[in-house]
Amino acid sequence: MTDQQHQAGAAEDLLARPAHEDDGSGAEAPDAVPEARVPLPEGPRVWLVPTPVGNLGDITLRALEVLRAADAVACEDTRRTGALMTHLGLRRPLVRLDAHTMHRAPQVLERYPRLAYVSDAGTPGISDPGAELVRAALEADLPVEVLPGATALVPALVLSGLPGGRFTFEGFLPRAGRERKARLAAVAARSETSVLYESPHRLHATLQDLAAACGPERGASVTRELSKRFEETRRGTLESLAAHFSGTVKGELVVVVAGRPEGERAPDELAVAEPAALAREWAQAGLGVRDIRDRLMAQGLRKNDAYALALEAAQA
Structure with a gap:
């Protein structure tokens, strides 16, 4: 008998067993197994x-x-x-x-x-x-x-290895504009895990934007092709994931982003500081011009202004 046949037979025996049949073990009988079928209303x-x-x-x-x-x-x-x-x-x-x-x-x-x-x-x-x-x-x-059943976000959250006791499901991010920046800032600010859906041709850009908003070292995972033959979950930092998925990507995708680490200032706290001071702080921490520029843009600065401040800070 194969394992599959054995399991099927065991399931049939369990469903057929009376609710309080004594199995001979002396243990208290378990509750009755729920009916396999409830008539449709x-x-x-x-x-x-x-x-x-x-x-x-x-x-x-x-x-x-x-x-x-x-x-x-x-x-x-x-x-x-x-x-x-x-x-x-x-x-x-x-x-x-x-x-x-x-x-x-x-x-x-x-x-x-x-x-x-x-x-x-x-x-x-x-x-x-x-x-x-x-x-x-x-x-x-x-x-x-x-009806309860299949969904992509819960398996991807569990596979990420990140905390799942509290999480926020973001769905698909807006493609551009202020609303996208606001949602990215929200992901960066919250302390719980965030779960997002993304399409293959926008994954790389979204990972780059997340790295700019959350910081390149924020932990994350990308799961693609859930339950299919080529299922894959890649874990790492947002920066490393952006580098890995810089080429052609196929399949359905779920991105899971770690919450803001304890002690790290939230974007709304950073916003009250002068952009030039932030740029100098990040430069002293070893960030390059491009990373500083991207972080300043995530705070709402225009690209040219952010680049000028980043360059000035890096050369100081």
Whole structure:
């Protein structure tokens, strides 16, 4: 008998055992094993159904049951979800509801009273339009259920080796502008771990920006291709990670950044100091012109002004 067969047989024996059967050990009988299946509720409702972030074996039995019972499956990409449904042996109507078509949600909910919603991967409602569908359902007084299941941020946080008792999920950072600088400053200032999503073609720039805001020696990790064949977690400083991922990068990515070390001044404390004084302080600590410039820019200085102060401090 293989290990897999043995485990399957053991699971069947456990589910079949009466709740208080004496196993002969003299120990107090454990609580009854929860039922393997709870009937789906009747009537209209919306289900948010997590789908695998990589390994298709991560789909749950309950997810399969809901997808099979729904009047339709709403999704971001009908081709991608169609391929998943075919792999699972399921045939249901597919309806596109993404950031560009979510305004159709009330009409979709009226046409398909029992609607399942999936994102391209992971748990819907996290960095995707699922949250808007939930609001539309609640406004229509429809019950909403969120199934537990796959997500990328929690495995990446645990794999990072950084403290996970308290953390902040940042999702995707803004691509540019004041809002991006503000979010970078927030990551740099907080004492708990931060978790971010990023696309492959923006990873290098984001790691550089994080290094400028948090300091090049701040600890971090990058996890890509979670649960897939080429899964990788790289740990190090923000500076070393930026250097490592300077070339072509593929796959889904999660960046985890350590919190501000105890005793290190927060960006809002640094902001009250004169930029020239900060530049001199960093120069005395051994930072080069480029690093000083980047740190000053992270504090809100224009590039030319930051460079001039950095050069002056380095030459003093």
